[in-house]
Amino acid sequence: MKSVLIRGALCFKNPLSLVLSLLFFVAPIGLCFESGNNMETLNDTFLLGMMCTMMGSIIAMSLFAEDDKSGWDKFMATMPVPAGRVIVGRYLFTLALVLLYVLSATVPSVALMLKGSGFDVKEWLFVFSVLLGISVFMLSLTLPISVRFGNVAGIVVSVSVFMLLVFGGVIVSAMLVKNEQGITVLGDLIKADRYVLSAAIIGACAVFLGLSMVISVSLMKRKEY
Amino acid sequence: MNAIEIKGLCKSFKDFSIDNLDLTVPRGCVVGLVGENGAGKSTTIKLILNLLRKDSGTVSVLGRDSADGLEQVKEDIGVVFDECCFPSDLNAMAMGRIFRAAYKNWDSQVYSDFLGKFDLPEKKKIGKFSRGMKMKLSIAAAMSHHAKLLVLDEATSGLDPVVRDDIIDIIGEFASDEEHSVLISSHIVSDLEKVCDYIAFMHKGRLMLFEEKDRMYEHYVVIHCTEKELADIRPEAVIGKKVGTFGVEAIILKDAVPKGIQPYPVDIEKLFVFMVKENT
Numbered sequence: 001m002k003s004v005l006i007r008g009a010l011c012f013k014n015p016l017s018l019v020l021s022l023l024f025f026v027a028p029i030g031l032c033f034e035s036g037n038n039m040e041t042l043n044d045t046f047l048l049g050m051m052c053t054m055m056g057s058i059i060a061m062s063l064f065a066e067d068d069k070s071g072w073d074k075f076m077a078t079m080p081v082p083a084g085r086v087i088v089g090r091y092l093f094t095l096a097l098v099l100l101y102v103l104s105a106t107v108p109s110v111a112l113m114l115k116g117s118g119f120d121v122k123e124w125l126f127v128f129s130v131l132l133g134i135s136v137f138m139l140s141l142t143l144p145i146s147v148r149f150g151n152v153a154g155i156v157v158s159v160s161v162f163m164l165l166v167f168g169g170v171i172v173s174a175m176l177v178k179n180e181q182g183i184t185v186l187g188d189l190i191k192a193d194r195y196v197l198s199a200a201i202i203g204a205c206a207v208f209l210g211l212s213m214v215i216s217v218s219l220m221k222r223k224e225y
Numbered sequence: 226m227n228a229i230e231i232k233g234l235c236k237s238f239k240d241f242s243i244d245n246l247d248l249t250v251p252r253g254c255v256v257g258l259v260g261e262n263g264a265g266k267s268t269t270i271k272l273i274l275n276l277l278r279k280d281s282g283t284v285s286v287l288g289r290d291s292a293d294g295l296e297q298v299k300e301d302i303g304v305v306f307d308e309c310c311f312p313s314d315l316n317a318m319a320m321g322r323i324f325r326a327a328y329k330n331w332d333s334q335v336y337s338d339f340l341g342k343f344d345l346p347e348k349k350k351i352g353k354f355s356r357g358m359k360m361k362l363s364i365a366a367a368m369s370h371h372a373k374l375l376v377l378d379e380a381t382s383g384l385d386p387v388v389r390d391d392i393i394d395i396i397g398e399f400a401s402d403e404e405h406s407v408l409i410s411s412h413i414v415s416d417l418e419k420v421c422d423y424i425a426f427m428h429k430g431r432l433m434l435f436e437e438k439d440r441m442y443e444h445y446v447v448i449h450c451t452e453k454e455l456a457d458i459r460p461e462a463v464i465g466k467k468v469g470t471f472g473v474e475a476i477i478l479k480d481a482v483p484k485g486i487q488p489y490p491v492d493i494e495k496l497f498v499f500m501v502k503e504n505t
Contacts, residue, residue, distance in 0.1 A: 006323050071310030078274050079327045080299040225276040 053135040054162050056101030060094040061142065061158055065151035074225040083220040091143065091213050098135045105131050122194040129198040129205075134165055136205040140212035147219045226288050228252050228374045228406035229273060234282035236272055243268055243430045246282070250374075250423075253403035255396065257417030257438075258410035259497055260427035266410035267307070269427070270378045273408070274304065287374055300329060303367030307379035309359030313352030317345055317362055328370035339365035343391075357388040364392060368399065375399060377409040381416050389413070393420050414494035424493055428501050438493070445496055446479050446488035454483060465499025475499075 067073050076086055109127045113119050138161045146154025229250035236243040243265050250256045260266045271277040273284055275291050284291040287298040295302070311320055317340055325331045340347060343361040351359065360380060367375060375396065381389045397420045400407050411417055417424060424441060426433040436444070445464060455466060455473050462481030467474045476499045482488045 006326050066314065067312060070312050071306060071308055072312050074276060075304070075306065075310035077276055078299065078302065078304040080296065080329075081327050082296060222278075224278060225271065 050105075050131070050134065050162070050166055052101050052105030053098065053131050054138075056098045057094075057135055057138055057142070057158055057162075058155070059101075060097050060139070061146065061151060061155050063093075064090065064146055065155065068151045077223075077225060083223075084217045087147070087213060087216045087220050091209065091216075094139055094143070095136075095209070098132070098139065102128060102131045102135055122198075125198045126194040129201040133201040133205050136209055138162060138165065140208040144212055144215045144219055147216045147223065226252060227285075228254075228287060229256075229408060230283075230285040231269075231273070232283045234269070234272060234284060235280045236268060236277060237280055241265070241268075241430060243272065246430075246432055248425055248432060248435060250406050250408050252406050253400070254422040255400045255407040255409065255420050256423040256425060257414075257421035258408060258425050258427060259412065259414055259417060259493070260410070261412055261501060264412075264427040265430040266412075266427055267378050268430075270376055270408070270410060274302075274376065300370070301373040303370065303372035303375045305360070305363045305367050305375070305377040305380040307382060309351065309354070309356075309363050311351050311359075311362065311366075314350060316348050316350055317365075318347040320351070320362070320366065324366055324370065330371045332369050332371060335371075336365055336369035339369060357384050360384060360388065360392065364395060368395070373405055375405065375407045375409075377407070379411055380409065381411055381413055389416055396420050414497055418493045426497055426500060433500055441493060441496065442490060444479055445476050445491040446482060447474065447476055447491050447495065448482060448486050448488055449474055450483075450486050454486065458483060464496065465503040467499065467502070 067076075077083070106124060106128050110119060110124060113123060138158060141161055142154045142158040145157050227249050229248070231246055231248040234243055234246040234248075241263070246265075246269060248256075248258075248269070258266045258269065268277065272279050273286060273291070275295050279291075286295055287301055289295055289298045315323075321333060321336050324336070325333060339345075340362075343358070343365060345354075345358055345362055345365070351362065354362065364380070367377075377396070381392055384392070393416055396407055396409065399405050400420075400422075407420075409417065409421070418438070421438055423435065424438050425435040449472055451472050452468065455463065455475055458475075458477055458481050462478040464476040464478070466476075476491055476496055479488065
């Protein structure tokens with residue numbers, strides 16, 4: 001597993017510089033939104049955050065695609081590294097990359113909060129957990145697919161899921177906003193404690209990721225080269 | 226104990242199959258797997274390394290049945306494929322770090338010595354290496370964890386004669402202590418002739434011949450004769466023949482050479498070509 005993590009860490013320079021440039025450009029974008037109350041922060045920065053998190057997933061998938069294309073996966077199978085550890089290493093690397101991008105994706109929200117009614121940890125955690133949840137859900141679906149059907153299929157599914165989530169997110173955002181009568185469709189969701197919601201989302205992420213990892217390990221063990 | 230022992234190995238694909246293959250790599254020996262493109266050499270190697278699942282038969286590597294997994298012996302196996310499989314965005318130094326984490330017996334000094342010997346830059350990206358450099362790097366990686374068994378799949382194909390000669394020398398050196406074993410596949414028979422103790426001929430997924438190289442020289446000879454003279458030789462002694470304008474060139478068993486005909490030593494490439502043509 002260590003060798004998989006080292007392989008990932010050795011190519012971390014590029015995603016890291018991308019994150020830094022992303023922060024440089026993305027942070028001021030948050031300030032361009034009209035600051036309202038913190039409840040609207042998620043709606044205002046949702047699409048931007050999604051794009052940032054998507055970038056993290058795509059970069060991880062591209063790395064796996066490169067490893068597949070170069071034959072490194074095949075070579076790894078001849079090394080004394082059990083298939084399970086290869087998968088766990090990959091998941092950990094992907095998770096680290098996604099966390100990095102999700103954190104950078106919350107920067108516009110922070111900027112917007114600072115401009116409005118001030119930084120709110122609860123609100124920030126909620127934004128963070130929603131974006132993390134989306135990324136993890138996407139990766140949990142696509143990583144087993146890339147193990148079984150190859151990385152091209154993984155990237156195609158990843159992009160498709162992203163599109164679905166964007167449309168879904170826009171619809172949910174619309175439902176969260178008060179209509180003319182001042183009634184919110186998902187009122188209960190808004191009223192729920194943000195800490196509880198965040199914890200529920202992060203818990204669901206862990207379950208998704210764990211299940212996905214188990215499936216990937218079993219697929220990897222049966223993989224032929 | 227044999228380094229590799231294959232018995233009744235079968236694997237079927239839509240248009241090709243490995244058919245009841247028996248092959249042994251004795252410990253301390255170099256075995257050359259010869260065959261034309263598509264003969265099944267790479268498939269056999271993948272089956273040995275558990276990269277493909279066999280349909281039937283048994284494969285044992287360094288005393289471990291591959292059906293039980295080769296995790297415990299992978300530490301002792303060095304593998305070189307026909308293409309360099311290392312990520313192109315990394316350099317030789319980074320690869321060293323990865324291998325050090327993967328192999329318990331990784332020897333950074335040996336690796337570094339190999340890089341120096343092969344004149345490979347440590348910090349240049351592998352993607353910018355020539356094919357020869359990539360193959361040298363693959364060899365360096367395979368030799369730097371004190372493997373007991375080296376498996377090379379077409380490691381010399383597409384390389385210039387100088388690099389090929391370097392690689393063959395290194396393989397010869399590796400196997401010189403009678404402890405290390407090598408299975409090397411190639412369709413460049415002249416390379417294998419230099420280094421192998423045993424030669425295995427594969428054709429259309431079947432093993433046509435498996436014999437000690439020196440015994441091949443003892444058993445078979447080349448003769449030039451007429452078709453009538455060849456017809457007088459017992460058919461089972463004729464391995465292969467080529468009819469030309471000026472007569473027949475044939476490879477036959479040494480004890481079947483008719484009186485009055487001059488036998489010439491056989492070279493393995495010719496033996497292989499004649500056998501394949503006879504069986505096509």
